[in-house]
Amino acid sequence: MLRFSKITRLSDSYEKIVIALGTFDGIHIGHQSILRRAQELAGDINGLSMAFTFQEHPLSILFPGRAPKKIRDTASKEEIIEALGVDILMNVSFSHDFSAISPEGFLKLLQENFAPSYIVVGTNYTFGFQGKGDISFLESEGRNYGFVPQIGKSVQRDGKMVSSTLVRALIAEGDLTRVNDYLKWPLSYTGIVVYGQQRGRTLGFPTANVSLDDSYALLPNGVYAVNVHLMGKIWPGVANIGSNPTFGGKERRLEIHLLHFDADLYGKKIKTEFLGKLRGERKFSDANELVGQIHRDIERAKVFFGF
Numbered sequence: 192m193l194r195f196s197k198i199t200r201l202s203d204s205y206e207k208i209v210i211a212l213g214t215f216d217g218i219h220i221g222h223q224s225i226l227r228r229a230q231e232l233a234g235d236i237n238g239l240s241m242a243f244t245f246q247e248h249p250l251s252i253l254f255p256g257r258a259p260k261k262i263r264d265t266a267s268k269e270e271i272i273e274a275l276g277v278d279i280l281m282n283v284s285f286s287h288d289f290s291a292i293s294p295e296g297f298l299k300l301l302q303e304n305f306a307p308s309y310i311v312v313g314t315n316y317t318f319g320f321q322g323k324g325d326i327s328f329l330e331s332e333g334r335n336y337g338f339v340p341q342i343g344k345s346v347q348r349d350g351k352m353v354s355s356t357l358v359r360a361l362i363a364e365g366d367l368t369r370v371n372d373y374l375k376w377p378l379s380y381t382g383i384v385v386y387g388q389q390r391g392r393t394l395g396f397p398t399a400n401v402s403l404d405d406s407y408a409l410l411p412n413g414v415y416a417v418n419v420h421l422m423g424k425i426w427p428g429v430a431n432i433g434s435n436p437t438f439g440g441k442e443r444r445l446e447i448h449l450l451h452f453d454a455d456l457y458g459k460k461i462k463t464e465f466l467g468k469l470r471g472e473r474k475f476s477d478a479n480e481l482v483g484q485i486h487r488d489i490e491r492a493k494v495f496f497g498f
Contacts, residue, residue: 192272192273192277192278192279192280193278193279193280194269194279194280194282195279195280195281195282195283196246196282196283196284197283197284198281198283198300198304199281199304200303200304200305201279201304201305202303202304202305202306205239205279206238206306207233207236207237207238207239207308208233208238208239208240208241208279208305208306208307208308209229209230209232209233209236209238209239209240209241209307209308209309209310209311210229210241210242210243210301210305210307210309210310210311210338211225211226211228211229211240211241211242211243211277211310211311211312212243212244212310212311212312212316212318213225213242213244213312213313213316214244214245214248214249214355215242215244215268215272216248216259216261216262216263216268216355217262217263217355217358217359217374218262218263218267218268218271218272218374218376219262219353219354219355219358219373219374219375220346220348220353220373220374220375221313221345221346221352221353221354222313223275223375224343224344224346225311225312225313225343226240226242226272226275226277227275228311228341228343229241229242229277229309229311230275230276230277232308232309232311232341233278236308238308239278239279240276240277240278240279241277241278241279241280241281241305241307242272242277242279242280242281242282243281243283243301244268244280244281244282244283245282245283245284245285246265246282246283246284246285247284247285248261248285249285249290251285252285252286252287252290253287253290258406259355259356259359259408260359260362260406260407260408260409261406261407261408262355262358262359262362262374262378262407262408263379264381264407265282266381267376267379267381267462268282269282271376274376290320291320292319292320293319293320293323294318294319294320294323294324294328294332295319295332296319297318297319297324298324298329298332298335298336299336301336301338302336302337302338306337307337307338308337308338308339309338309339309340309341310329310333310338310339310340310341311340311341311342311343312326312329312340312341312342312343313342313343313345314326314342314343314344314345315354316329326340326342329342330342348369348372348373349369353373357373358370358373358374358408359408361373362378362408362409362410363408363411364411365410365411365413365468367410367415367465367466367467367468368467371465371466377418377464377465377466378410378464378465379462379463379464379465380401380403380407380409380445380462380463380465381460381461381462381463382401382402382403382404382445382460382461382463383401383402383458383459383460384399384400384401384456384457384458384459384460384461385400385401385402385457386400386457396448396482396485396489397448397453398431398446398447398448399419399446399447399448399449399456399461400444400445400446401444401445401446401447401461401463402444402445403432403443403444403445409432410432410465410468411432411471411472412432412433412434412443412471412472413431413432413433413468413469413470413471413472414429414430414431414468414469414470414471414472414488415429415430415431415432415465415466415467415468415469416428416429416430416465416466416467416468416469416491416492416495416496417429417430417447417463417464417465417466418463418464418466419447419449419461419462419463419464420461420462420463420464421452421456421459421461426449426450426451426452427449427450427451427492427496427498428447428448428449428450428452428463428492429447429448429450429469429485429488429489429492430445430446430447430448430463430465431445431446431447431472432444432445432472433446433472445463447461447463448485448489450489450492450493450496450498466495467495469488469491469492469495470488470491
């Protein structure tokens with residue numbers, strides 16, 4: 192996949208480009224259907240599919256206080272788009288200047304740089320200054336800019352349209368089964384391993400401690416079966432999201448105990464995929480009761496992974 196982080200003129204080098212437009216903040220199955228439709232159309236005309244998206248959610252720039260929680264980080268978003276088989280990714284930075292472009296100006300920008308044959312969008316897509324461009328505008332103006340508009344069908348699950356708003360609500364509820372069903376690729380969180388209080392190692396269960404960024408949509412406190420991407424491999428583990436109430440902790444962290452790994456991880460960036468919930472957060476009477484529960488959590492995780 193060709194990747195670009197700023198708008199780059201490609202119309203001189205590539206013909207018959209099909210563009211999928213969207214924020215694609217969660218890359219959920221609704222987003223995936225739009226990207227696949229772009230690929231299908233590109234295949235029909237022997238062209239190339241492109242995802243045109245933004246590195247930031249527009250609201251995080253225009254109205255930070257109203258910005259929705261992030262579902263994916265940029266690296267995960269790009270990995271999934273590539274895994275879907277998209278040919279070109281135009282993942283550009285959003286800005287106040289960009290937000291001032293009129294709907295007509297945006298379509299002209301696409302025409303001049305990419306000369307798209309088709310543009311594919313979702314049913315609720317808006318664009319241009321104050322979101323004044325919508326699918327009706329796209330359909331009425333497409334011919335003037337040399338492309339055929341395609342409006343993707345919404346994807347329904349459990350009687351509701353799959354959307355980033357719905358996925359965020361399910362994450363907040365802790366409904367990990369439905370979250371991962373709607374995302375297809377497991378919900379993940381990437382962070383740097385930091386120094387903790389070494390309590391896990393003292394208890395006999397060394398953990399990697401990762402600070403949590405509350406700009407992301409985070410699962411409720413509890414214990415989860417996870418996969419950790421580290422050093423080019425995937426390691427199964429048990430993760431706890433919480434503040435260690437047994438010891439009077441207050442800072443919310445992600446603590447991960449890897450089942451088949453024991454090495455110094457401080458300072459390393461790791462991606463944690465949440466696969467299943469094992470239990471909710473509890474406060475224990477003392478360290479011995481906590482140790483007993485950790486043993487049970489690990490056994491449940493082994494059953495989960497089929498060990």
